[in-house]
Amino acid sequence: MSHEIPQSRHVVQFPGPRSVELMQRKQAAVAAGVGTTMPVFATRAGGGIVEDVDGNRLIDLGSGIAVTTVGASNPRVAAAVAEQVQAFTHTCFMITPYEGYVAVAEALGRLTPGDHDKRTALFNSGAEAVENAVKIARSYTGKQAVVVFDHAYHGRTNLTMAMTAKNMPYKHGFGPFASEVYRAPLSYPFRDSGVDGAAAAQRAITVIEKQVGAANLAAVVIEPIQGEGGFIEPADGFLPALADWCRANGVVFVADEVQTGFARTGDLFACDREGVVPDLIVTAKGIAGGLPLSAVTGRAEIMDAPHGGGLGGTYGGNPIACAAALAAIETIEADGLVERAREIEALLKRRLDALQSDDARVGDVRGRGAMIAVELVQPGTTEPDAALASAVAAYAHQRGVIVLTCGTFGNVLRFLPPLTISDELLEDAFDVVAEAFASTREAVSA
Numbered sequence: 001m002s003h004e005i006p007q008s009r010h011v012v013q014f015p016g017p018r019s020v021e022l023m024q025r026k027q028a029a030v031a032a033g034v035g036t037t038m039p040v041f042a043t044r045a046g047g048g049i050v051e052d053v054d055g056n057r058l059i060d061l062g063s064g065i066a067v068t069t070v071g072a073s074n075p076r077v078a079a080a081v082a083e084q085v086q087a088f089t090h091t092c093f094m095i096t097p098y099e100g101y102v103a104v105a106e107a108l109g110r111l112t113p114g115d116h117d118k119r120t121a122l123f124n125s126g127a128e129a130v131e132n133a134v135k136i137a138r139s140y141t142g143k144q145a146v147v148v149f150d151h152a153y154h155g156r157t158n159l160t161m162a163m164t165a166k167n168m169p170y171k172h173g174f175g176p177f178a179s180e181v182y183r184a185p186l187s188y189p190f191r192d193s194g195v196d197g198a199a200a201a202q203r204a205i206t207v208i209e210k211q212v213g214a215a216n217l218a219a220v221v222i223e224p225i226q227g228e229g230g231f232i233e234p235a236d237g238f239l240p241a242l243a244d245w246c247r248a249n250g251v252v253f254v255a256d257e258v259q260t261g262f263a264r265t266g267d268l269f270a271c272d273r274e275g276v277v278p279d280l281i282v283t284a285k286g287i288a289g290g291l292p293l294s295a296v297t298g299r300a301e302i303m304d305a306p307h308g309g310g311l312g313g314t315y316g317g318n319p320i321a322c323a324a325a326l327a328a329i330e331t332i333e334a335d336g337l338v339e340r341a342r343e344i345e346a347l348l349k350r351r352l353d354a355l356q357s358d359d360a361r362v363g364d365v366r367g368r369g370a371m372i373a374v375e376l377v378q379p380g381t382t383e384p385d386a387a388l389a390s391a392v393a394a395y396a397h398q399r400g401v402i403v404l405t406c407g408t409f410g411n412v413l414r415f416l417p418p419l420t421i422s423d424e425l426l427e428d429a430f431d432v433v434a435e436a437f438a439s440t441r442e443a444v445s446a
């Protein structure tokens, strides 16, 4: 694949003068609540590189939070968007429908887990789609309660804030929150040793039965691998047991695959790994090559429960976003990106296992595909070390590598490269990460 932007890391000055000036303008014009991870402003991005206004070229290990799976300037996406912009930018699907929306719904019906009859509704953001999944489940079941899990992240709107676990920064001071949202314990192998998937599922089911009751419960909503919560992969058997319990108890099982979907985890969807078939699946992020689009896809009888006109929104399934989605999906299939995600997993795990073997502060290496993380702790314990995660990330940023942190305790470094990144860039980025760990060790022993 050829990219205009040289695929190499290059740091002129970090941050450079143009970014410093733009950051001053940001502070004077943009609400303080909207933070930025990096102090530099982007001009171009593609392949595995983000280039900034001062000519720094940064290796992208974030994909704009798992969005630019097919690259940030994918040629198929760019061409499809350009063509659609020329034709029309908007009519509103609820007024004058267009083919692109239907084609995206057909693609989602074909690609998502399970071969049952499916329907899809399109929205703009992940949070909006999660909200709609809850509306649909309530309409279908005639019940109200929603169960979510410890460390969950589902969004920043009022209902999804209630569903999100972490107070700071997502919820603090923003209540009151939506009612009828209940939290169950997750399977968290690193902090849960000895509790296998089946036992963890039983622990959650007992909480659900005792504190909520299946007769009141519309939906169980879960990320098959948690994103913001720390890339927590539940133990094998946890998801299938929960899905089985939902099916047996008239509860809609909703997979929030906003972050894990579309090849990110080395399967088209993370549920595929254990053959879990959710009743509803929520997708966004990687679906449309960077354009805002999200979807709820699921069993026809559940999706068709809400009355005509009950679902929608002015922009949901915008034609430009739909054109981008069709191009992104074509790219994932034509370029073998599921396979590429597995290759990236092998490379990242080789580098991170090596790091862990000589650094006891790396407590856990986990995740799948191009969604890999390390959880950092005080050596020999599970005591979180958030300061180390910040220090390593800051070191990497200075040297031109975009690294993100996450986790309830802020002690997880996560790696989410675009699937279009080269092995050379990944090796270079992980040389920098290794150096960052070494430098913090020197700082401590000095």
Ligand code: PLZ
Residues within 6 Å of the ligand: 065, 124, 125, 126, 127, 128, 130, 153, 154, 155, 156, 223, 227, 228, 256, 257, 258, 259, 284, 285
């Ligand atoms: N569900 C599983 O990961 C978005 C948000 C980062 P939106 N995650 C990144 C931040 O600080 O806002 C996400 C997710 C899962 C839902 C969402 C919400 O998706 O498109 O951000 O609304």
